[in-house]
Amino acid sequence: MENGNGASPCCNGNGNGAAAAAAPPHVAMLVTPGMGHLIPLAELAKRLARRHGAAATLLTFASAASATQRAFLASLPPAVTSLALPPVDLSDLPRGAAIETLMSEECARSVPALTDILRDLRRRTRLVAFVADLFGADSFDAARAAGVARLYLFFPSNLHALTLFLHLPELDAAVPGEFRDLAEPLRLPGCVPIPGPDVLMPLQDKSNPCYRWMVHHGAKYREADAILVNSFDAAEPGPAKILRQPAPGRPAVFPVGPLIQADRGGSDGPCPCLEWLDRQPARSVIFVSFGSGGALPAEQMRELALGLELSGQRFLWVVRSPSDEGAVNDNYYDAESKKDPFAYLPEGFVDRTRDVGLVVPSWAPQIKVLAHGATGGFLTHCGWNSVLESLVYGVPMVAWPLYAEQRQNAVMLSEGVGAAIRVPESKGREKIAAAVREVMEGEGRGATVRAKVAELQKAAAEGLQEGGAAAAALAEVVEKWTCEEN
Known part of the structure; x- marks a missing residue:
């Protein structure tokens, strides 16, 4: 529930005194490379600021520091700031390594630096949660080491893809050959059957290191307190119904989408x-x-x-x-x-x-x-x-x-x-x-x-309106962040 300025009325602070309790709730968000990851996370941060009075810090990787990304980050409102992680050495990886491998390795090797940054954010802000995106689950280790109480995953893709990730450890054991050679489509709870050749591309070659990374991420996701997904029920009614039901060992899932670039992007000049x-x-x-x-x-x-x-x-x-x-x-x-x-x-x-x-x-x-x-x-x-x-x-x-x-x-x-x-x-x-x-x-x-x-x-459109499904899901998450502080 929100009060007049968008903040939750039930907060009791995080043990750092009245000044900390009065500060806006702050969320650190790790963005693995790619504008397709950055844009929805930034939109989530903007929505948290606009509707719930929260502040956010977007943590980006050195490999993604393109002119396009710098311009995008500079355009964000004052409540959404950014910090770049220091570069890590990936020169030992084979030439032609999959993008998913590069992103996963960069995250894993950034854990020490990320730990220091999160400790500093805890000192300077009322840090209520850490949110990692889909290739950043190893950063949960950094958040735990820094003493961040709540660990969340942001999944910028859809409920079908999330369902596959969550089932990957068991599928890895149950499917002996390649997914592309499956005689029957892959059937997952609530999902449209997916023919083997159409299964997620990084899973199509089990000898490629990126396959093992995907299985690793699927297992690591279960360490999250909850998972925010950039989708909405009407687009994926089957998996939405399944994932809304509590399941032992699986984090709660909150569809909070669609999160798209709200300002329509681009320059103001003639096009x-x-x-x-x-x-x-x-x-x-x-x-x-x-x-x-x-x-x-x-x-x-x-x-x-x-x-x-x-x-x-x-x-x-x-x-x-x-x-x-x-x-x-x-x-x-x-x-x-x-x-x-x-x-x-x-x-x-x-x-x-x-x-x-x-x-x-x-x-x-x-x-x-x-x-x-x-x-x-x-x-x-x-x-x-x-x-x-x-x-x-x-x-x-x-x-x-x-x-x-x-x-x-x-x-x-x-x-x-x-x-x-x-x-x-x-x-x-x-x-x-x-x-x-x-x-x-x-x-x-x-x-x-x-x-x-x-x-x-x-x-x-209806889901994003006040009282709509996506708006209510995000409000429930914010209430967990702000009302369960120690």
Whole structure:
């Protein structure tokens, strides 16, 4: 329950005297690398400040100190500050180590420095809780060593992915071969069945060190007092129902989403792609973007271009140079295109589609594009932030997953809740064109998808309102933080 200034009325302080009791509750949040981790955690911090009078410190890793991240952190309100952890040496890791391995190792090796920072925060603030994100569970060791009373996990993805993580230790023992070779889809409590090849990408090769890290994290999650998840019940009714029920040895789960960038991002100056959208009919444009970290192989990039042309639909495409020399997550730490992406488009494509399409390199203000009245569809990699943004603004999706948990998300969206149509695995231009037309023109399943997305948009908005499910879940968490201080 909140009083007039957003603070809980039942706090008795943390044993550090009246001055400490009068100080705002403070939360330390560890952000593992990637804007997809930083943005929702920052939005959680902003919501805590705005609705509950709390302050937060975002703790970031040296490897993520990009210009984009620095600008984002500088834009946060005064109640949300940031501190960068000192660099750690990862030079002993093999070249080509998985991103998940890099993030996990960086966290584990940062525990001593993090312990010192948390001790200092305890001295200077009324530190009521520590929150780690999904690859940062080893930081619980630092929080315990620093004497932080409450340890929470923030899971920026969805309830399906969390369910998989929580079951990983037992699945590791029960599945002798590779997940991709499973004869039957993986069935987890309340979840849409996930075909083996669509299971979380870091689990697809058990000989890779990142597989063992994922199993380790799944076990470590159970040390949390509770888990906050960036999702909402209507998007995942099955696992939401299961995870709401108490279970021995499993932390309580609180869906507090959707947490998306509330200010719509981008600069205040003129933006050519938004000016172009202003000239298009309502709901007529499909927005094509693979997130801040995704890139396509050259052949798929060509087929996508020709599929968009063949569809006859208006399109706005954020294009990057292809991933053939690396991986589909080549841009994870740096969203800029590595080479001129236009050189990889089919000859004459830009000229032939000039009247109906706009191709922009590297970046577009995604929130503003999705919120624009001319946008009627979103061809997306199914990164969870992008999915939530699409649902908040009521934009039906064409699913084209690339890495991480995106293939799982595509299954859940297309076969489960029905908010997307998935591009077939072959990625041929005719099938791409058909999927785009189906969503944009309401053909076949397209009409059902559009109706479902409108329903989810309404549910998401209602959940965030005062008394809504997400708002109530976060209020319950804050009450635990502030009313159980020693």
